[in-house]
Amino acid sequence: MKRAMAAVVVAATAVAGLLFAQAPERALLKSPQGEASVSTLELNSQLYLAADDFVKAMGGTMEPDGAGFKVTLLGKPGAFAVDNQYGVVRDELIAMPGLPVVIEGRAFVPWQFFRGFLATAGDLDLQWDPQTRVFTVSPRVRQLLTASISVIDLDDITKVVVQLSGKTQFTISRRQQSYVVKFGNPIGSPFTEQSYQNPHLARAIFRASEVEFQLTGADVVGSAYRLDDPFRVVLDLRTGAPAVAPSTPGAINLPQQRVPGIRTIVIDPGHGGSDTGAIGPNGTEEKAISLALARKLSASLSKKLKARVVLTRNSDEAIPLTQRTAIANEYQADLFLSIHLNSSLRKGAQGTETYFLSLDASDELSRQVAERENEADTAPSPAAPEGDLKFILWDLAQQEYLKESSDLAETIQDELSKATNTENRGVKQAPFRVLIGATMPAALVEVGFISNPDEESKLTSSEHQDKLVAAIVGAVERFKNQYESRIGVTPAPSVGAPAPAATPAPTPAAPVTTAPPTASTGTSR
Amino acid sequence: MTLRGVALGALFALLLAGCGRKGPVQATSSPTPPPPTALTNKPVMLFYEDDGLLLAPRIENVALPAGDAASLRPLLTALFAPAPAGSDPRSVPEGIEIRATYLLPDGTAIVDLSGPLLTAGWKTGSQAETMLVYSIVHTLTSNVPAIRQVQILVNGQPAETLAGHVSLERPLTPNARFVRAQPKQVQ
Numbered sequence: 001m002k003r004a005m006a007a008v009v010v011a012a013t014a015v016a017g018l019l020f021a022q023a024p025e026r027a028l029l030k031s032p033q034g035e036a037s038v039s040t041l042e043l044n045s046q047l048y049l050a051a052d053d054f055v056k057a058m059g060g061t062m063e064p065d066g067a068g069f070k071v072t073l074l075g076k077p078g079a080f081a082v083d084n085q086y087g088v089v090r091d092e093l094i095a096m097p098g099l100p101v102v103i104e105g106r107a108f109v110p111w112q113f114f115r116g117f118l119a120t121a122g123d124l125d126l127q128w129d130p131q132t133r134v135f136t137v138s139p140r141v142r143q144l145l146t147a148s149i150s151v152i153d154l155d156d157i158t159k160v161v162v163q164l165s166g167k168t169q170f171t172i173s174r175r176q177q178s179y180v181v182k183f184g185n186p187i188g189s190p191f192t193e194q195s196y197q198n199p200h201l202a203r204a205i206f207r208a209s210e211v212e213f214q215l216t217g218a219d220v221v222g223s224a225y226r227l228d229d230p231f232r233v234v235l236d237l238r239t240g241a242p243a244v245a246p247s248t249p250g251a252i253n254l255p256q257q258r259v260p261g262i263r264t265i266v267i268d269p270g271h272g273g274s275d276t277g278a279i280g281p282n283g284t285e286e287k288a289i290s291l292a293l294a295r296k297l298s299a300s301l302s303k304k305l306k307a308r309v310v311l312t313r314n315s316d317e318a319i320p321l322t323q324r325t326a327i328a329n330e331y332q333a334d335l336f337l338s339i340h341l342n343s344s345l346r347k348g349a350q351g352t353e354t355y356f357l358s359l360d361a362s363d364e365l366s367r368q369v370a371e372r373e374n375e376a377d378t379a380p381s382p383a384a385p386e387g388d389l390k391f392i393l394w395d396l397a398q399q400e401y402l403k404e405s406s407d408l409a410e411t412i413q414d415e416l417s418k419a420t421n422t423e424n425r426g427v428k429q430a431p432f433r434v435l436i437g438a439t440m441p442a443a444l445v446e447v448g449f450i451s452n453p454d455e456e457s458k459l460t461s462s463e464h465q466d467k468l469v470a471a472i473v474g475a476v477e478r479f480k481n482q483y484e485s486r487i488g489v490t491p492a493p494s495v496g497a498p499a500p501a502a503t504p505a506p507t508p509a510a511p512v513t514t515a516p517p518t519a520s521t522g523t524s525r
Numbered sequence: 526m527t528l529r530g531v532a533l534g535a536l537f538a539l540l541l542a543g544c545g546r547k548g549p550v551q552a553t554s555s556p557t558p559p560p561p562t563a564l565t566n567k568p569v570m571l572f573y574e575d576d577g578l579l580l581a582p583r584i585e586n587v588a589l590p591a592g593d594a595a596s597l598r599p600l601l602t603a604l605f606a607p608a609p610a611g612s613d614p615r616s617v618p619e620g621i622e623i624r625a626t627y628l629l630p631d632g633t634a635i636v637d638l639s640g641p642l643l644t645a646g647w648k649t650g651s652q653a654e655t656m657l658v659y660s661i662v663h664t665l666t667s668n669v670p671a672i673r674q675v676q677i678l679v680n681g682q683p684a685e686t687l688a689g690h691v692s693l694e695r696p697l698t699p700n701a702r703f704v705r706a707q708p709k710q711v712q
Contacts, residue, residue, distance in 0.1 A: 271689060278650040343650030345616040349578055428702060430655055433685055433692040
């Protein structure tokens with residue numbers, strides 16, 4: 001019904017708009033393909049281009065598709081529709097100042113659609129000169145982007161984060177003992193050359209539109225991925241046996257587990273052993289229910305998502321909080337979920353809630369790091385406790401994933417509230433110890449209040465547990481799809497060949513893998 | 526930061542040195558000064574979990590000595606005290622004792638807790654733990670403007686958590702997400 005009403009409104013708008021339309025006029029299009037005449041139209045003070053003329057002149061194709069048209073230009077697919085002010089090119093939306101219209105069987109679109117199309121698909125610019133009535137296609141003048149670099153040392157991993165002031169294309173290649181990140185835009189660098197006292201990174205050197213990271217040894221290998229908002233390229237460096245020779249010269253060899261997307265999930269059943277967690281009024285122990293839920297989750301996730309799932313514990317044993325995230329990091333997990341049951345002194349407390357790491361804590365830590373770095377410039381700081389510094393770095397690691405963790409928590413909470421007939425207590429942030437140090441999106445789920453007799457009874461029932469599991473699995477699936485789309489699995493930062501199968505490093509907790517090994521792919525994350 | 530590190534290091538050393546003794550540690554530098562004799566009844570905000578599972582301030586009169594550092598213990602004693610007859614029960618667990626309180630020059634309040642509940646291992650969920658931790662943080666920071674953050678210790682030692690959830694390894698700052706905006710009850 002809504003859709004039908006929208007169509008009526010759109011049609012009315014289009015008709016009303018036509019009252020202000022002038023007759024089509026001709027304009028000249030100059031492009032690398034040559035010169036061609038194209039029809040234009042002025043509608044509601046906006047200049048429209050006849051899509052068929054433009055596409056033909058640029059050597060592309062166009063065909064009707066439902067309420068709109070599919071367009072292929074420069075080998076890239078795109079589309080627009082008469083009821084939508086956004087066109088799409090690949091997975092990028094192109095905003096238009098007006099709705100496309102169809103007049104006498106011909107589609108006219110605001111000319112800005114094609115400007116966006118060429119910029120996205122071909123790094124070309126489209127300019128319009130109203131005096132001469134000439135459209136000109138030319139190589140795009142690339143904007144200068146400013147860069148900053150953070151280097152975070154996390155035990156066996158060095159995270160190198162290159163943050164840019166805007167989005168750009170990039171590639172990463174290996175040159176003997178260095179990685180070179182080449183950007184599609186010129187880069188305003190924070191320095192020309194900088195040395196690091198780091199186990200994996202020796203030096204960073206900026207040149208025009210690239211930065212070279214010189215490594216400390218030939219055995220340092222890397223994996224890379226992209227984060228948005230703000231735009232960042234993250235390079236994880238570690239020492240390891242060099243992978244097989246790349247099939248493409250200059251490609252990064254990626255450890256197999258660091259392939260794109262959500263492939264390895266670590267589930268953490270809260271508490272265990274002498275730490276029972278909360279105890280319900282009828283004696284139900286949190287540690288038992290969290291383990292039961294984790295086992296069910298593991299089976300379901302590995303079956304439905306074909307993910308490798310690792311439990312931090314698969315029996316009634318005590319695992320230190322620090323070790324739980326360490327297990328996730330050790331397995332290079334793509335997602336960390338801690339499962340808990342809640343308890344309150346308020347007997348009527350009920351419902352579900354999901355946590356991710358407190359941003360406030362991380363902000364404060366960032367400030368402390370900056371403060372410490374400033375101090376280090378002038379004098380050594382012997383009083384700075386190493387453990388404290390390590391915490392700061394671990395938190396910064398999780399800060400890299402705060403947006404993703406927030407999205408994950410929102411998605412889980414949304415699915416839980418839909419699936420269970422309980423109070424939705426929302427998404428919250430707190431400095432939960434088990435989330436500190438996770439180098440991947442991480443959340444802690446409180447699936448109900450064991451302190452409430454009614455909820456305690458529900459939480460012990462297999463049927464309710466299945467509902468909870470189905471909701472969380474559905475949420476992980478949704479998050480996986482959104483996340484993988486956002487990090488750009490296909491346009492990966494490198495063209496690395498798949499690495500040989502890697503065996504997860506053993507951990508003291510002997511975590512349990514409940515799914516087949518990670519599938520091998522040739523793309524990078 | 527370095528100043529805080531030095532101060533905390535000195536404090537932990539003092540606390541550890543006193544571990545073999547019974548009762549609160551008598552630190553010789555920058556601890557709470559001896560309670561002065563003159564006490565003044567002042568209205569203060571004590572933060573408790575309400576029915577909506579958020580912290581809500583209750584305004585009560587508490588006899589406070591002069592000086593910020595000296596106010597910490599009476600504020601916490603009032604927070605952990607049983608509710609006055611006829612008023613809402615207080616959502617703080619029983620079995621928590623105040624071992625010592627300190628105020629560092631950088632605005633970090635040190636609260637050293639003890640008691641059977643924490644020593645035996647508090648078996649509870651994140652809600653109860655979060656509410657207790659932040660009731661302490663908000664009660665202190667709301668009533669003593671000099672306090673910027675609160676470091677909670679257990680039995681004189683840095684503690685990972687009280688019940689397996691909220692990290693106590695660093696000082697905590699107020700978290701508005703856990704607090705209801707308006708006082709629920711004024712006595």
